[in-house]
Amino acid sequence: MLKNVAAALLLAASLPAMAQGPVQPAAPATPPKLIVAISVDQFSADLFSEYRQYYTGGLRRLTEQGVVFPRGYQGHAATETCPGHSTILTGSRPARTGIIANSWFDLNAARADKLVYCAEDETQPGSSSADYQASPVHLRVPTLGGRMKAANPATRVVSVAGKDRAAIMMGGPTADQVWWLGGPQGYVSYKGVATPPLVAKVNEVMAQRLAQPNPGFELPPQCAAKDFPVKAGSITVGTGRFAREAGDYKGFRVSPEQDAMTLAFAAAAIEAMALGRQAQTDIISIGLSATDYIGHAYGTEGTESCIQVDRLDRELGAFFDRLDKDGLDYVVMLTADHGGHDLPERHRLNAMPMEQRVDKALTPKALSAAIAEKTGISGKRLIWGDGPAGDLYFDKGLTAAQRTKVEAATLALLRAHPQVQTVFTRAEIAATPSPSGPPESWSLIEEARASFDPQRSGDLLLLLKPRVMSIPEAAVMGYVATHGSPWDTDRRVPILFWRKGLVHFEQPLGVETADILPTLAALIGLPVPKDQIDGRCLDLIAGDGDSCAN
Known part of the structure; x- marks a missing residue:
C-alpha cells in the first residue's frame, strides 16, 4: 500500500492539468461518498476573476462545470x-464560532504578553502565542465533519493544511486525523498520536x-505584463520565479511547492484510508496556504x-484527475478564508496614487504613549492591541x-485621524x-457585530479607511501586503461547488461562507437545526428541483 501511496504522492504533484470536456452524465440522486472541502488562503474574488480566462486545470473544471458563486463573502469585519x-x-x-481574530488579548492571563493565539491551548504550562500546543479548544461550534x-460514528473526518489554524478550524475537535505543515520535518498533528506510516511516507x-x-x-504568458520590480522599503518584489536552493524550507513554504505537497498528501490520504469507499459519506478538508504566504x-x-x-490551477487539475481515476463519487467545495490587497507601492505605480501605508502613530504602542501624555496617566501600558487596526x-x-x-481621549484622537x-x-x-439579508448590504457596524464576542473582543474596534494598508513599513514583518480590513x-x-453530473450555473448575487455547511449537509441528507447556525442552504440544482429540499 505504501508503495502505491508514494506513487500517488508523486503523481498528484506532477501531472499536467487536462482540459475538461463540457458534457457530463446526470448527477446521481444518491449522496456523494466523499466531501472534498478546499480553502485557498487569501484567494480573493478579485484574484479568482482576474485569471479566470486562463484556467485550464482544476479551476476550469469548477468554473465551467460547477455551480459558481463569484460573489461569496466572509461577511465579518475581522x-x-x-x-x-x-x-x-x-x-x-x-461571533458564534468564538474565533474573532488570529489572536486576541486576555488581560486577565498570568503570562506577560497577554496574547492568545486562536489555535492554542493556553492552559498548557509555558504556553505563549508564539510557542504553544495547537488545539481546537477555542472553537465553540461543531464542524460539518x-x-x-x-x-454516524463510522464517518471518517480528515483535515490537511499548510497552517495549523486552517487544519484545526476546518477539521474540528472530533476529526480522526488533523495534519499541517509543521516545518522542515514535514506534517505534524495536535492529536499527539504516533506518526502513522502514511504521514511518515509523506514527510x-x-x-x-x-x-x-x-x-x-x-x-506563463498571462504573467508577462506583471514582470517589473517594485520597491517597498528595503524589499523589492514583482519579478520572482520561486527559485530556491536545496534545503531552503522558507523558499519551499512560500511557493507553489507547498500547495503541491499538501494536495499530494490529501490524495494519498484518500487512497490509503479508502475514503469515500464505504457505506457512509466521509469528508476531507484541505487548506492550501501558499497563496496567502505569497x-x-x-x-x-x-x-x-x-x-x-x-500552478494552483494545474495542481488542482492533477488532484481531481487522481480522484477520477480511482472512481470516487465525490463533491468538491472550494472557497477562501479571506481576500487580500496588493502593496501600496505597486498600486501607486498603477493608477492609484492615493494608496498609502498606515501611520505609525496608530500602532498600539504609539497610541498608548500618546494617550498617556494626554491624560497624564503614566506608569502602565494603557492600550493593548495586535496592530494598527x-x-x-x-x-x-x-x-x-x-x-x-482614557476612552474619551482615545476616541477623540482616533476619530480625528x-x-x-x-x-x-x-x-x-x-x-x-446580528446582521441579516445580503452580505453585500451590511453596514460596517453589522460587519463588526458578525465577529464580536463579549468575552474576547476589545473595548474599541478601529477600522481604517479603504486603501490604507495596515502595515506601517514593508520591512517591519518581512511582509509587503496584508488583509484584515472590512x-x-x-x-x-x-x-x-462541483460534482460529476451537476448542471453548471452561475449566481452573481452575494452569498456567505456560512452557507457552505447547510448546503453540503443537504446533499448528504444531514439535518442541521437552523437556530444553531447563521448560514442558509444554497440550492445547487439549476432550474427546477431543489437540493435543499431533503
Missing part, C-alpha cells in the same frame, strides 16, 4: 485566517523534494502571485474614572443586532 476558516465548515460567523460523525517525500533545489517556474511576501499583482494561481483593549488596572478618561474610517465601542457593537477586497471570496 478578515483574518482563523476567523475565516472557522466559518467555512461550521455554518456560523465568528463533527456533525457527520455524531450522526519522507517532502524531505526528498526539499533536499533538491528548485530552479524556479516558467513565467500575497504577504510579494503582494497579489506581481509575477509571484500570477505564477501561484497558474482591529481590537483595542484598555488596561485592567485602570480605575473607572481613569478608564472613562485622517486614516481612520471609524471607531466603534464594544457597547455600540453589542447593541447592534472592505470588499478582503471580504469577497469565490464559492464553488
Whole structure:
C-alpha cells in the first residue's frame, strides 16, 4: 500500500492539468461518498476573476462545470485566517464560532504578553502565542465533519493544511486525523498520536523534494505584463520565479511547492484510508496556504502571485484527475478564508496614487504613549492591541474614572485621524443586532457585530479607511501586503461547488461562507437545526428541483 501511496504522492504533484470536456452524465440522486472541502488562503474574488480566462486545470473544471458563486463573502469585519476558516465548515460567523481574530488579548492571563493565539491551548504550562500546543479548544461550534460523525460514528473526518489554524478550524475537535505543515520535518498533528506510516511516507517525500533545489517556474504568458520590480522599503518584489536552493524550507513554504505537497498528501490520504469507499459519506478538508504566504511576501499583482494561481490551477487539475481515476463519487467545495490587497507601492505605480501605508502613530504602542501624555496617566501600558487596526483593549488596572478618561481621549484622537474610517465601542457593537439579508448590504457596524464576542473582543474596534494598508513599513514583518480590513477586497471570496453530473450555473448575487455547511449537509441528507447556525442552504440544482429540499 505504501508503495502505491508514494506513487500517488508523486503523481498528484506532477501531472499536467487536462482540459475538461463540457458534457457530463446526470448527477446521481444518491449522496456523494466523499466531501472534498478546499480553502485557498487569501484567494480573493478579485484574484479568482482576474485569471479566470486562463484556467485550464482544476479551476476550469469548477468554473465551467460547477455551480459558481463569484460573489461569496466572509461577511465579518475581522478578515483574518482563523476567523475565516472557522466559518467555512461550521455554518456560523465568528461571533458564534468564538474565533474573532488570529489572536486576541486576555488581560486577565498570568503570562506577560497577554496574547492568545486562536489555535492554542493556553492552559498548557509555558504556553505563549508564539510557542504553544495547537488545539481546537477555542472553537465553540461543531464542524460539518463533527456533525457527520455524531450522526454516524463510522464517518471518517480528515483535515490537511499548510497552517495549523486552517487544519484545526476546518477539521474540528472530533476529526480522526488533523495534519499541517509543521516545518522542515514535514506534517505534524495536535492529536499527539504516533506518526502513522502514511504521514511518515509523506514527510519522507517532502524531505526528498526539499533536499533538491528548485530552479524556479516558467513565467506563463498571462504573467508577462506583471514582470517589473517594485520597491517597498528595503524589499523589492514583482519579478520572482520561486527559485530556491536545496534545503531552503522558507523558499519551499512560500511557493507553489507547498500547495503541491499538501494536495499530494490529501490524495494519498484518500487512497490509503479508502475514503469515500464505504457505506457512509466521509469528508476531507484541505487548506492550501501558499497563496496567502505569497500575497504577504510579494503582494497579489506581481509575477509571484500570477505564477501561484497558474500552478494552483494545474495542481488542482492533477488532484481531481487522481480522484477520477480511482472512481470516487465525490463533491468538491472550494472557497477562501479571506481576500487580500496588493502593496501600496505597486498600486501607486498603477493608477492609484492615493494608496498609502498606515501611520505609525496608530500602532498600539504609539497610541498608548500618546494617550498617556494626554491624560497624564503614566506608569502602565494603557492600550493593548495586535496592530494598527482591529481590537483595542484598555488596561485592567485602570480605575473607572481613569478608564472613562482614557476612552474619551482615545476616541477623540482616533476619530480625528485622517486614516481612520471609524471607531466603534464594544457597547455600540453589542447593541447592534446580528446582521441579516445580503452580505453585500451590511453596514460596517453589522460587519463588526458578525465577529464580536463579549468575552474576547476589545473595548474599541478601529477600522481604517479603504486603501490604507495596515502595515506601517514593508520591512517591519518581512511582509509587503496584508488583509484584515472590512472592505470588499478582503471580504469577497469565490464559492464553488462541483460534482460529476451537476448542471453548471452561475449566481452573481452575494452569498456567505456560512452557507457552505447547510448546503453540503443537504446533499448528504444531514439535518442541521437552523437556530444553531447563521448560514442558509444554497440550492445547487439549476432550474427546477431543489437540493435543499431533503
